[in-house]
Amino acid sequence: MAQNPFPLGKDELLKAYRTMRTIREFEERLHVDFAKGDIPGFVHLYAGEEACATGIMMHLNDNDRIASTHRGHGHCIAKGVDVHAMMAEIYGRSTGACRGKGGSMHIADLSKGMMGANGILGAGAPLICGAALAAKVRGDRGVGITFVGDGASNQGTFLESLNLAAVWNLPVVFVVENNGYAESTAMEWAVSCDSYVDRATGFGMPGVTVDGTDFFAVYEAAGEIIRRARDGGGPALLECNMVRFYGHFEGDAQTYRAKGELEAIRATRDCLTILSERVIEAGVIGRDELQTIDREVNALIEDAVRAAKAAPLPVAEDLLRDVYVSY
């Protein structure tokens, strides 16, 4: 066995790969099942972006909070939300993470520190300031991570939260998942600055840009700023440059993309391929070990879909339940 050149041990590397593969299979399966008409509503897939959620979440525990986005499946899985409960939620079943009341855009599991995917762009940033404030008041060393896309990075809530977190010195990391597109609109057009580091600087906090398709780049950059926040050093911004393998939502014909763009990013910027090749090439993990994980993940997703389809639907009495704690 070759010497491990990576900042993680073999077990941790396998865990990271399993997480990324689980997100990928989850999303690929949704892509297929949505097209068949099996899934109500609409879904936004995280495929292609797995290294970002995973590289960050490897540093967190259940006591740390995250606020996610409309494209939240990857964040949920990486934060440890149960895959069966997620799939059932997306299928609108009573066994879902939110008992079928939330759907794809609102999956939450507060026991895992997952404060919700969010259908309102940029809305998670103020919420995570509150989560970080709670951690600070309790003195429990918890941190809060909020994710926004390059699109939502223009929301007032996000910009106000950068300021508030700096003023209150909150343990928050603002992650900009820059996949180049705000829905269909190019980031280069819609974002007025050249670099998110400039935005961070403008709010008096450090900013770092990494290649979000490189798990190790994300992992190392996130580790440093999360540690800093945990130690009371205050907020920071992390920009992950990454790629979105599917449209803004399922059914998006993606006519705004350049010819050959999707094929190119699949061929050259697939974060799972990049991670696999590096660990195999370094001789730390064998291809067969990854293939074993692939088979196990396939079985897990298959079982999650089977269970979701077999699960009961919410019934009429659920309609009025849980509006208030008490009334």
Added chain:
Amino acid sequence: MSRKISMKQAINEALDLEMRRDPTVIVMGEDIVGGTGAQGEDDAWGGVLGVTKGLYAKHGNRLMDTPLSESAYIGAAVGAAACGLRPVAELMFLDFMGVCFDQIFNQAAKFRYMFGGKAETPVVIRGMVGAGFRAAAQHSQMLTPLFTHIPGLKVVCPSNAYDAKGLLIQSIRDNDPVIFCEHKNLYGLECEVPAESYAIPFGEANVLRDGDDVTIVSYGLTVHRAMEAATALAKDGTEAEVIDLRTLSPIDWDTIVESVERTGRLVVVDEAHPRCNLATDIAAFVGQNAFGALKAGIQMVTAPHTPVPFAPSLEDLYVPSADSIASAVKRTLSPKGARSIAA
């Protein structure tokens, strides 16, 4: 021990008592301490009208000034509530809800239901409502119907110091998000208030005056106008029952319906604009559930469908007056009023 204190003092006292009782209660808002980071006195303001004055000296950093950044800090209060604190966020004038409403109606109000009953958001957002302060269109509105429209929010609007203290204590202990509406023209009004802690349950209206001839329902400042009208009407032999709702969501339908079934006449008074407000809501409910008891058409007395004007001569016309309430009562008692329902 009971003594006369103002509604402003009662709110201050409720915050103080709850902060003493529960270490998870924190208070935040713009200038609620005042002068943070400046060279002068600590606790310089205690809120723009001094409601939180003196609490910083007692509770220190559990009172937090915020940047002028309502979306960020109201959202932070909501997020902290979802993570186990009980924040009370002051939104100076509830008119400012316009810049941070998403965090209230799309986030706080929805968490419990949208997350399948697995989240609680015990946040209180308190601030000033109402006209009569010469503060013009953006600092004077009665926006209560916006809040009662949203499932998941509880909405409170006290009319006096006693209720303000008990209802705010209940709001802080409540596990749902509460919008606590403080009428700025009632801040100075004094009444007997016990020094000790007490909570007033939500959904229990207060019958301020018994009467068998007509039911007047209101909340906030116009409760006092309704009482003035009732006193004037009594001189002519008309006995009005006056109901102070105290909480608008939940609302005490039973007390309203029981009263109307006895009096047969209803006047609803609301300082909000006339469309889709508490008055129309109550009128519709009574029309649907107690139609047989009505002897006359229901009368609604509201602000007009205009922004709040600045000029004192106009603003005085804007808020429902005792005279306009008395006139509405007389309409329900007139043969024409009675005919309107028979026709």
